[in-house]
Amino acid sequence: MKKFCFRLLLFALLCAGIDRLFGLGFCYLQDRAHGGYFLRDNYISRTMRADLLVMGSSRAVHHYLPSILGDSLSMECYNAGQDGCGVVYGYGKLQTVFGRYYPKVLLWELTPAFDVYPSDNASYLTNLRPYYDCPGVDSVFDWVNPAERWKMLSYAYRYNSRVLNLLNDFVSHVPLTSDGYLPNPGRMNYEPEVREEPESCEVDPLKLRCLLRLMEQTRGKMRLVVAASPRYLPEGFAGRVQNPGIEYVKGLCRARGILFLDYYNDSRFVGKKQYFKDSMHLNDEGAEVFSRIVASDLHRAL
Amino acid sequence: MALNSFLFICLFPLLCAVYYGLPARWGNAKNLFLLLASYLIYMNWKPVFALVLLGITVLTFLLAPLLEAREGGDPAAGAGGERRRRRIFVVGGLLSLLPLLCFKYYNFLNDSLFALLHAAGLRWELPGLNWAIPVGISFYSFQAYAYLADVFHGRVKAERNPVVYGLFLSFFPQTMCGPISRAGELLPQLRARHGFSAENLSAGAKIWLWGVFLKAVVADRTGMYVDMLCANYEYQSGALCLAACFLYSVQIYADFAGYSLMAVGVARALGFGLVDNFCRPYFAQGITDFWRRWHISLSRWLRDYVYIPLGGSRCAEGRTYLNILLTFLVSGLWHGASWTFVAWGAIHGLVQVAEKKWKFIRRECGRVRQAVQVLLTFAVVNLAWVFFRMPTFGDAFCFLGRIFRWEAGAANLYPEKSSLVFMGAGIGLMLLKDVRDEFFPGRVPLLFHPRRSVRWAGCLFLLFTVLLIGVLDAGQFIYASF
Incomplete structure (x- = not known):
């Protein structure tokens, strides 16, 4: 028994040592990322000082051209959206920004599937884990699952599923983007099925907590604008389909005097396949048209 | 509480300590x-x-x-x-x-x-x-x-x-x-x-670790892509639907075999031997052989408590075939309360009846024929999984139609490069182990090697592979819903 316990202890120490070595190596690679997502993420969390910041999911990162928004509003603009991530990730990522400075305007692209409705919130933490040591980020991990605090003791876990990106971004010298926007080339060449919107709004308590905290945190420090960009609707569907998640957040914004820009069923995009990559995402052409509309509306409102 | 959950990993050593702390008497x-x-x-x-x-x-x-x-x-x-x-x-x-x-x-x-x-x-x-x-x-x-x-x-x-x-x-x-x-x-x-047994504890931990690898690295990684493809299959090409079909076969095997190994490992650590549920099923030659290797404990149950009470094979030929068919219909229904599961069971039953009737599967034959038998069996099993995976007959036939008509996709979804590499690495490692166990049993026993340094290196490799490329926040085991 004693022998077994001794060997078990030795094995555990070996694991801890290897894990620490992985951690040192990964931190080195992360700090010296020359391209890809890690360079973009490092920039957002460590260097960026843009006055107008766009946040949200893939519908943020592919829909808002910072060059158009920035020119129109005479502000430096950066698009910090992240594919497949919503308010849980966004709230955590913003803590790395707010720890350094407050932008003048925060434009939040609302995607109910990621920002309102229940889903597996732990999956949004993957891109945040390498930045766990940034002040304020740990709170969102605690909210998702208190056990995350213990899991984050492992450096291998922090970089779970990101190892190849890390190596690629270290070797590659091609930045993904200069202003955060990621182009979405291509055109939808099929007629998608119009999916039913949920009838009632089931709100994820954690997502609501992040949204409310964000609204609270930005009050008095910057202008928060929430927007819902267009999705594809065939002719004849304009204004016929309401999304309860969007209506719910619209209500929250109204109660707090936050500007809400609703383009979800905008007639200017109805039946225009040339503006879409798929039913939920604009392509480059659509993003340019949409960014001009947003820029003009923001110019009037701010 | 799943056997690969963080809570279980924290609690199990405590459970072992108390269990072994109590005297054997x-x-x-x-x-x-x-x-x-x-x-x-x-x-x-x-x-x-x-x-x-x-x-x-x-x-x-x-x-x-x-x-x-x-x-x-x-x-x-x-x-x-x-x-x-x-x-x-x-x-x-x-x-x-x-x-x-x-x-x-x-x-x-x-x-x-x-x-x-x-x-x-x-x-x-x-x-x-x-x-x-x-x-x-x-x-x-x-x-x-x-x-x-x-x-x-x-x-x-x-x-x-x-x-x-x-x-x-x-x-x-x-x-x-x-x-x-x-x-x-x-x-x-x-x-x-x-009583306390270091050998049982260590062997159990290794079996459990391989189960976690199958679940986190292979099943959940492939599952993410399969779910994405199946949710939008009507916009995917025939080639991608075929890929989804193949990957689902990998996913369900790794998922269930992974859980079974975890169960066997945990029980072994406590000194109990549970039946091993899988024996490289995709190397089966014929559907009859497949069911000797897939979900062995259920196959035994169906044989002992459904097939034999119905009369088994000790009756007229036609009655024997009916017994096989009924047993597989029960198997289909056991897996899920839906007609698609019944169809899945019926496919397995009918192919098994055909095997028995026309005897086209031979055990004693050349290697080429054996390989062809393995591939054909795999193809049939793959096809049947479509009915298992899809929610309705309409979806299953539409999905198969896209494969057989080799249709072009309107919005093909490809996995990220890193996911593809992780998936390939996981499936490759699983295949290597299964090939070794099937054709070279006892050779290169990485986790059970006589030298401790090799055993430890094997364990560390698996542990860090799970931590680095496994999907660690995935959901439920597929078979838990049955």
Whole structure:
């Protein structure tokens, strides 16, 4: 028994040592990322000082051209959206920004599937884990699952599923983007099925907590604008389909005097396949048209 | 609580410490501790589910002694006593399966009956039940029924110790997804003394680790892509639908074999041997062989408690084929209360009947023919999985149509490069191990190598592979929903 316990202890120490070595190596690679997502993420969390910041999911990162928004509003603009991530990730990522400075305007692209409705919130933490040591980020991990605090003791876990990106971004010298926007080339060449919107709004308590905290945190420090960009609707569907998640957040914004820009069923995009990559995402052409509309509306409102 | 969850990983060493801390001679106390731990772990899903497990346990524990044939026989009782015993067995068997029938099949039967009557112009519908199915009910119900049947047929004696019997049905490694243990295998182990064994602990941990690898690195990684493709299959090309079909075969094998290995590993660490549920099923030559290698504990159950009672193969040829077909229809229904599962079972049953009738699968043949047999079997199994995966017949046929017509996709979804590499690495490693176990058994035993340094290197490699490329926040095991 004693022998077994001794060997078990030795094995555990070996694991801890290897894990620490992985951690040192990964931190080195992360700090010296020359391209890809890690360079973009490092920039957002460590260097960026843009006055107008766009946040949200893939519908943020592919829909808002910072060059158009920035020119129109005479502000430096950066698009910090992240594919497949919503308010849980966004709230955590913003803590790395707010720890350094407050932008003048925060434009939040609302995607109910990621920002309102229940889903597996732990999956949004993957891109945040390498930045766990940034002040304020740990709170969102605690909210998702208190056990995350213990899991984050492992450096291998922090970089779970990101190892190849890390190596690629270290070797590659091609930045993904200069202003955060990621182009979405291509055109939808099929007629998608119009999916039913949920009838009632089931709100994820954690997502609501992040949204409310964000609204609270930005009050008095910057202008928060929430927007819902267009999705594809065939002719004849304009204004016929309401999304309860969007209506719910619209209500929250109204109660707090936050500007809400609703383009979800905008007639200017109805039946225009040339503006879409798929039913939920604009392509480059659509993003340019949409960014001009947003820029003009923001110019009037701010 | 799943056997790969963080909470379980934290709690299990404590559980082991207490279990091995109790002296081996306090067998009943050790079993009582395991029984309490098993119920607490089970209640972690939903406490009220434990009442169903407890109900089945109490019922079968009380009925089993009544089913035992008196030694030497009581001449006075005679045929009347036998009839009474048989009646108790039929009633007890039905009662032990009743919760399963209610929770899992009520809505299915109700909907099917309504559809049938509706087609005949009648509208008669009972209210639907919005109940969650207790986790693992299909597994422990079958185990309880098998126990009653074994006692009735005199294969085992009725267990008189409630703690031992309670643990037999609720033993935490096997409650969620099996394996379905036989009373003759597990009850004697539960009655035996279990002292501390470093060998069992270390072997159990290694088996568990390989199970976690299969689940986190292979099943959940492929599952992410399969889910994405299947959710939008109507916009995917025939090639991608075929890829989804192949990857689902990989996913379901890695998922279920992964869980089974975790269960076997955890039980082994505590000194118990559970049946190994899988034996490289995709190397099977023929569907009959496939079912000797896939979900072995269920196959045994179906053979012993459905196929043989129906008459098995000791009857006319046509009747034997009917028995095979009926057994596989039960297998399909066991997997899910839907006609797509019945179709999946029917495909397996029909192919097996065809194999028996025309004998086109040969065991003694050249390597090329063997390889062709393996590939054909894999193709049939793949095709059948489509009915298992898709929610409706319409979806399944549409999905297969895209493959056979080799249609172009309107919005093809490809995985990220890193995901593709991780998937390839996981599947490759799994395939390597299965090839070694199948064709070179005992060669290059990485985790069980005689040299400690190799064993440790193997364990560290697996552990860090799971941590670095495994999907660590994925959901439920596929078979947990059955």
